[in-house]
Amino acid sequence: MTNRARIVRGTIGVAGVVAVAELVSRAGFADTSLPPASSVLLRAAEFFGDTEFLTAVGSTLEAWILGLLLATVVAVAVGIALSTTPWLNRATRVLVEFMRPIPSVALIPLAIVSFSSITESKVSLVFYSACWPILINTLYALRDVDPLAKETLRSFGFGKAAILLRVSVPSAAPFVATGVRISAAVGLVVVVSFELVAGNGEGIGGYLLQTQSGGGRPDLMLAGAIWAGMLGALINVGLVALERRTFRWHAVRTEASA
Amino acid sequence: MTVITGDHPAERPTGPTGVPGLRILTGGVTRLWLVALLVGCWEIIARIKQDAYFPPPSTIVRVFHELWFSGPATHLFLTDKALDDFQPSFVNLSCGWALAAVVGLALGVLLGRSRVAREILDPVLQFGRAIPPPTLIPFFIVVFDFGAQMQISTIAFGVIWPVLLNTADGVRTVEKLQLETAEVFGITGATRLLRITLPAAAPKIFAGLRVSLGFALVLMVISELIGSTTGIGAHLISSQQGMELPEMWAGIVLLGILGCLFNAVFALVERRFLSWHSNAHGLDS
């Protein structure tokens, strides 16, 4: 099937879902609180000229990206350090297995009391929750590096650092990138959650909370959710495109083996 | 630096003197010393600094026990508060997850079978998956008001995506030869779905269910933090607002234990149902 048919079908799907949502709310099957799809989309479009909302988006984005960047740097560094020192790796494994399943949103109350500024709390929380997927992926990827490739370099007299730099890190990089993509989604959930609980009106979550007061504006709430979804989708698409460009050799190899 | 000894010295057999009991002991020490060290440091520093925000672990454990597990033996040592906190959380979690699992599985099978349906719904699904589920909580509160319905909707909406997309992918990628074998022997309809397609897709379906269970716990907590007066999340936020920090820490520990427990139980179930998968692939390669 050609690409065009896919786009046409996808457009039909989106239009269909919007039309059904519109009909359901107009016909009054559901609760009257369900706003028509057209007004939700209109609100979402109006947000482009709404400085108050755009400031909120900026605040969310800032904490999200900062936390994600910090987590990437730290988790990759820790992952490399751990996988080159087996005794430390063994000892941290228990720690990782205990700390990873703690739902990071459970730390929201702790973040509220531990940090004086809201941005600081948000960044720390995103950092904490984003660390785990990246760290885990780095550890597993480095463990699964083809030993033959390492031995090839070793047989040519390369040292440990050279092997790490030339074989281990490049072959682990695509998996690390996948970890970053997972972390981006998790981080967005966490930052919005924090804002919903304790945003003081800051960020997308805080904005959504404000629309609730005074009777509630469901159309604004859904438009805000659409924006959040768009941000998540855009970042995801961007990261996937970046991965494809950077790791073309990897895509070729995995597709050939599939 | 010698090259050969650098690899995994700890995993080498200890030779003829290695008594099994001793080996387990040294294995335990090499794994646990760091955790013990960190907890010990935390305990000492917290006692010296008397920081209200970071109570010593011993206090957290004591409060943890008092709050939830100091009840009568007839109630399995659960306190009344434990029943009050755990019950709504568990009910919402299991209802939301089960709802997502059933709907996600059914839709996933449909999408996996039909290429046209997949292409029509792909953008909608990709977008739905990208919406952070907590952003819908205010809307769900308006529609359903505070309470179980709102929480179950949040959980179900949030965790349906991994099940749906993994099921669709699993069903789509069933081996062609397996389907042709079914065709040759006249295995069609419900028999084919239950005996061929679903078992073949099961490894991917289980992976989706596992991810969604972990995420369901997250959404359970967040929905209780925002819109509930009962449940473990509500305990967390109310103890934070009352500045009862050891109680808040106990709640975090409780959620961590729950997360580990869910992981472990699910891994057991998975091993029970997918033993053929790991075994078949272990022998193939």
Add this chain to the structure above:
Amino acid sequence: MLEVENLTHAYGDAPPVVSGIDLEVKPGELVSIVGPSGCGKSTLLRCIAGLQAPTGGRVRLDGKPVDRVPGNLAVVFQDYSRSLFPWMSVRDNVALPLRRRGMNRAQRQENALKALESVGLPGAAAKYPWQLSGGMQQRVAIARALAYGPKFLIMDEPFGSVDAQTREDLEDLVLRVRGNSGMTILLVTHDIDESVYVGDRVVVLSKGPARVRADLSVELPTARDQITTRELPEFVHLRAEVGRLVRGREAADEPKS
């Protein structure tokens, strides 16, 4: 039993991989089809089995046109590891198709055990396919086809993935099964020796597109033996002839393509 008339198949706009094949198989016959690797044998088989609609020509089984897989036909595929279902025990693998025969659970299990016994695997019923060796797995696949009780059996390179010793055992198993059940069998192989050893007739295909190059009748005694049959002058002669047809044609084709 089977009549193939002017069968032609092309994928999309590509040149045909199978072109103008005429073939007739009489009841009780064992016909081996031999041809160089990648000559379109598998496509031919899939069209005959009704797994694929040919772009031209007709296939009739028992006088009825084949438009989907007929109920009195079974296939043994080369790739047993994917054709057997790894999540089912060996017994369930063999028993599953018997649902179509309207048997109850007990009858299905009983028939499955009987079939497993007839291929020499009485003890494997409770095991899983991946616990067995390749040759044993292919025996299970044969047992599954036998239990199903078809009149016509198609075997697509059935012994292509097993070692030489196992291969000889399985060839003898097919001959024995044929002797006991009187099934009509169409066996596809790229092994020249095998095509002569098991066949009543050998149909030689040419490569790109597949055409019938020759249709030779095998004048060997029905009772065959891996050692004595293979040293008969008729066997040696026929084998050389088939070999020349397969190789010669291939070599002649190469400059053209």
